[in-house]
Amino acid sequence: MKSYLAAAIQMTSVPELEKNLAQAEELIDLAVRQGAELVGLPENFPYMGEEKDKLAQAEAIAHKTEAFLKTMAQRYQITILGGGFPIPVEGTGKVYNTALLIDPNGQELSRYRKVHLFDVNVPDGNTYRESTTVMAGTELPSVYADELLGNIGLSVCYDVRFPELYRYMSSKGVDVIFVPAAFTAFTGKDHWQVLLQARAIENTSYIIAPAQTGINYNRRQTHGHAMIIDPWGVILADAGEKPGVAIAEINPSRLEQVRRQMPSLQHRIF
Numbered sequence: 331m332k333s334y335l336a337a338a339i340q341m342t343s344v345p346e347l348e349k350n351l352a353q354a355e356e357l358i359d360l361a362v363r364q365g366a367e368l369v370g371l372p373e374n375f376p377y378m379g380e381e382k383d384k385l386a387q388a389e390a391i392a393h394k395t396e397a398f399l400k401t402m403a404q405r406y407q408i409t410i411l412g413g414g415f416p417i418p419v420e421g422t423g424k425v426y427n428t429a430l431l432i433d434p435n436g437q438e439l440s441r442y443r444k445v446h447l448f449d450v451n452v453p454d455g456n457t458y459r460e461s462t463t464v465m466a467g468t469e470l471p472s473v474y475a476d477e478l479l480g481n482i483g484l485s486v487c488y489d490v491r492f493p494e495l496y497r498y499m500s501s502k503g504v505d506v507i508f509v510p511a512a513f514t515a516f517t518g519k520d521h522w523q524v525l526l527q528a529r530a531i532e533n534t535s536y537i538i539a540p541a542q543t544g545i546n547y548n549r550r551q552t553h554g555h556a557m558i559i560d561p562w563g564v565i566l567a568d569a570g571e572k573p574g575v576a577i578a579e580i581n582p583s584r585l586e587q588v589r590r591q592m593p594s595l596q597h598r599i600f
């Protein structure tokens with residue numbers, strides 16, 4: 331593993347596929363100009379809108395997004411994570427909320443289907459029923475061992491509330507954990523940063539958390555604060571509330587140092 335720069339992209343995706351892909355490319359370009367070699371896009375980056383509208387366009391979203399990610403990876407010579415986007419599941423009328431990791435040759439390295447679905451009545455009055463259109467994934471995320479970038483684990487948004495998922499990754503030697511999200515503004519203000527820091531500290535791993543921000547559609551508002559956190563829990567970069575990028579160094583000697591200073595992973599009893 332080497333030292334390199336990673337980027338967590340923050341965007342305001344709307345119910346228009348082409349517009350979102352154009353916004354994503356502008357921000358990828360910005361990240362690459364600053365030297366990023368590993369770039370993450372947030373959950374639902376190609377489309378944020380009513381669940382039924384997303385489902386109606388799922389075929390096109392899935393097809394164009396996968397092609398887009400491969401093109402971006404090759405054009406910019408980066409490894410890219412497309413945070414959860416819908417991929418239809420044959421014969422069910424539903425989709426998997428899928429995260430895809432692609433290498434600079436345009437080859438797929440890893441694929442994860444969101445396991446925990448956001449079926450929550452948020453106290454701000456918004457009701458979320460992700461399971462009406464999304465099938466829950468049933469598999470733990472595989473940890474992809476990249477010779478240069480480290481061991482990379484994938485998760486999506488609401489998953490961040492389930493520490494057992496990250497403990498599993500940790501048992502597979504994860505170094506860098508992606509948490510692409512579209513966190514609600516209401517839950518995000520109190521929970522987002524705390525949960526991410528906890529996952530970083532308890533697993534002594536880097537966290538790369540790309541995010542949605544601002545008003546995406548109707549009354550849906552997302553929290554922003556795409557960030558990169560180091561294995562000690564220090565926030566290395568925070569994109570704030572506007573579309574942009576959070577960029578920071580991923581450094582194997584820092585991983586090694588923190589794991590020496592705080593060997594909690596070696597002290598597990600259960």
Ligand SMILES: O=C(O)CNC(=O)[C@H](CS)NC(=O)CCC(=O)C(=O)O
Pocket residue numbers: 373374378379448458459460487488491512513514517518521550
């Ligand atoms: O808002 C939308 O339309 C899009 N939402 C999403 O893409 C997903 C699934 S509904 N949001 C979350 O998982 C939020 C989790 C969260 O906010 C928490 O755990 O507090």
